[in-house]
Each structure stands twice: as C-alpha cells, then as structure tokens.
Amino acid sequence: GEVDIVYNSFQANSVDETMENGAEQLLAPAQELAGTKLSNVVEARLAAFDAKFEKTFKLSDKACTASTSKSVACKNEKFTAAATEVGKVALSQIMGGITYLDGTWFKADAPFYNTSTEQAAVVSFSATPCRDGFARGFLWDEGFHQLLVSRWDPEISRDILLHWFALMQKDGWIPREQFIGGETRRRIEKRWWVQNPTHANPPTLLLALEVLLDSGQAPASFLTCLAPKVKVWLEWFKRTQRAPALHSFKWSGRQRTEGIWHTLSSGLDDYPRANWTSDVADRHVDLYSWIVMMHRVLMKMHQQLAAQHSASSSSSSSSSSSSAAQSSLSSTIGTLKNHVEAIHWNNATQSFADRGYMEYGGGRSKTQRVDFVQHHGYVSLFPFLLDVLPETFGADKMAAIIDVVKSEKYLMSKAGLRSLSPTAPGGGRDVVYGSQEDYWRGKVWININYLALAALHRHTHTHAHTARAAADTYHTLRANLIDTITASYEKKGFLFEQYDDKTREGLKHKPFAGWTALVLLIMAEAY
Secondary structure, eight states, X not given: OOOOOOOXXXXXXXXXXXXXXXXXXXXXXXXXXXHHHHHHHHHHHHHHHHHHHHHHHOGGGSOOOOSSTXXXXXXXXXXXXXXXXXXXXXXXXXXXTOEEEEEEXXXXXXXXXXXXXXXXXXXXXXXXXXXXXXXXXXHHHHHHHHHHHHHHOHHHHHHHHHHHHHTOOTTSOOOSBOOXXXXXXXXXXXXXXXXXXXXOOOOTHHHHHHHHHHTTOXXXXXXXXXXXXXXXXXXXXXXXXXXXSTTOBOOTTOEEETTEEEOGGGSOTTOOOOSBOOTTTOBOHHHHXXXXXXXXXXXXXXXXXXXXXXXXXXXXXXXXXXHHHHHHHHHHHHHHHHHHHHHHEETTTTEEOOEEEEEEXXXXXXXXXXXXXXXXXXXXXHHHHTTOOOTTOOXXXXXXXXXXXXXXXXXXXXXXXXXXOSBOXXXXXXXXXXXXXXXXXXXXXXXXXXXXXXXXXXXXXXXXXXXXXXXXXXXXXXXXXXXXHHHHHHHHSOOOSXXXXXXXXXXXXXXXXXXXXXXXXXXXXXX
C-alpha cells in the first residue's frame, strides 16, 4: 500500500482546544492533500510545468544533431525524451537550489589580511552550484545561474540580483563567497570562510543583467536601484585590479600554494598564468575583457533609463546626465577595445594571451623576462567570448581564433571545449595540460562552453569571411556538449561539475546543476 504524509502548519492558539473539534480541524486540510486529490494536484502541477517549459524553451522546435551514431540525445534530428528530461532536471535543480541565508560572515583585516573579524549579520538570496558540496552563493557562478533563471522567472532573477548587490560594501567590493551563518561554515575549514576585500571575482552578474535588459525585463525602478551600484562596482574593479601599464588589469590575490600558482579570484583557479606573479608585470586578458563588458552593460542601463525617462516625460536634467554618462562610457569602451589587440595579441602564436614574468632555460642559464604566457585555452579566448573585439579586428586573426577552437589538436574534444590545449602554441605537448590539480588544465566546463557557443552563434551573423567556419564549429560543439551531458546523466543520474575531455565522463561534484544547467539554454539556443 501507499501512505501520503502531509505537513500542515498552524499557530497553537488557532486550534480548537477540544479534542474532537481540534482533531477535525487538523485533519480536514490534510485530507485535501491526500489520496486521489493529491494525485490530481500533482498531475495538474506537472502539466502546468511542462506547458511553461515548452513555451519558454521551445525544445520541440529545435534541431538536435547527433555527435555519434549512439547518441541518446537525438533521434531524427529531434531531442529524445532523455534529452528533454535532462533539460527539465537542470532547470528544476537550479530552482530547487535557490537558498535564503541569514547570519554573520568573516572579513580579512587590513593591512596584512592575515587576521579576520566577524561581521554584522546580513541576508542572502541566491542560487547555489551544488547542494551537496557548495550549498552557498558564489559570485563567479551566480551570473551563469541567472542566465537560466532569468528566462524562467525574471522576477525571481531580479530579486536575486538585488540581494547580491545589497551585499556590496561602501567601497564597491562584493564578497565572492557567501559563508553567511553558521550552517554554511559547518565542516568547512576556517581559511575558506574569510573574504578578502582586495580580491575580485568575475562580474558574471552583469551577464544576467544584460539578458534582462535585452529582453525588456528590466523595469525603470530596478535599473534606478542598480545603476549606481554597478557604477561603483566598475570603479572598484578599475581602482583595485589596475596594473601599472596603461589600460592594463591584473587579478589580485594570486599566490603559490602547495607548489601551484592559484588565481582563485579569476574563477579559473589553477589555469596557467605567468611563472611568477608581479604587481608590475602581470596583465590578465580575461580580466581586461570582463571590465570592457562591465562598461557595455552599464551603458545599456543608461540607454534604457534614458528611453524610459523620455517615455514618461521626465526632467531634462536627468536626460542630460544620462546622455553624458553614455557618451563617457562609449568613449571608454572604444578606447579599451582598440587597446586589447595592442596589449594582449601575440603575433607569434596568433592568439590573445596574458603577459607577465616567464622563465626560460634551466640551471645557471635560467632567465626571466616579461613576455606573453603561451598557452591555448579558455583565457586566450576571452575577448572573443565576451564580444569585446574592435570592429577593425582582422579576418585573418579571427580565423586563427576559430581554428584553435575547432581543432581537436587544440581545444575541441568529443566532450566539448577543453579548458587547456594538450598542444602548445608552438607545437609539441603543452606540459601543463592535465598536470597537478588538473582542475582548469584540460577538463571541460559548461559555463565557458556556453559563452563560446554564444560567441560562435553571434559571429555567424556578423563576420562574412569566417561565418561558415564559425557555423560549422558551433554545430559540432553544441552536439558534443548535449550528447556528453545527456549520456552521462543517463548512465549515472547526475549533472556533474566538469567533464573529462577524453572519456566524456562526469567528474568532481554532483549533483552539480550550477552552470552545468546551461545545457538547457544550449539545447534551446538561448544566448
């Protein structure tokens, strides 16, 4: 037989004190949610979910290209029930992982940041990457989560973004991990609790904000509240992550631990950067790209506010102020786009790259000099991923970028784009690939693959000379990702944190809806 367990909540003083009446009062609501009545409610809710899911993502209208003859995701160029189920699971786990936290947190103390102080209680409303291993908000992850949530329920997404920006400190810094309240800190080493106010994290929240802006889901009241905060956040980035060279930026907090250089603030923890960190020499192309993107989104905010004010006949002074802000932002964006090539393009490898102190030779002949960091990988793609290339960027250089993306010798694998190429730019094996922690050194991550698909999809409509190559690469990559994630879910019943570029197996934390849930937007071609 079956037993339905129904939970009801009552205030003690609202229940009739007599046994007979009180029992009837408690049982009546339960009987409305038990047996056949419960089954009917569940069926109605499931039908409503399925209808909204199809209306929102339109998977029945989308083409599915099999990456192998044994594809479990595609049949007759349509998504199978298994693939659709993966999409529904991805969405459900993201929405089910949204959490509300309330409590104190810990901040590192200036000037040496080797001690910490417990801070006053705050509240948090955020999605979480993995309810088992990462049951708290992460600044780096959250923008990717909201790319999905904003399509499903824009109001919830706006609420979450407002809560994140409410955590901003007076100087414009936002803590990157939400160790808020004792529950989030339980069983976690104290060194991870403490948030360093000099460390940044990729401003992915603005990716979601841009989706809300472009889809008309950013009302004036919402933008009026956020625009000053986004401006302060951008100013904090430009002030604290600035490198000495003109128009250059570097991630703070890079350090060597257990023999490995980590740049945790970049989100790409062990991805290879310069051999030695230097406040003078480090220049990080991914951070440069994020900062250009921040300018672009802030300009869109001002443009929409100006349009909304104009429609409501607001004062001319606010319109004038907004026009001045737009003009300044447009000028800065143009300057930064024009300099990304001059600062970060390596003609020798035909790719973008970080710059910093590199070691050459060995023994007594070992030398150091400031040079490009020569690897093909996620970092070298960022100006392309975030759409910050100048209009004058050459077709031959664009072709070189796409060649690296589509080549199985470099980034393309049956599982998706590798985080690091096994082949060095100059030929031969890249000795860092698959080494040491091997976290961002070859494994496939869905968030960056999503950005790559978005860039390739955009490119097919804007660059005639390389549109065909971009389109072919897009279709191959999309098929590989969908098949990999669907097959892994069918085999193990989980979405994973990352995927092996050789075996296509899911790896690390599970169930990791997190940014792996972007597979649903990949199926829906929602970029």
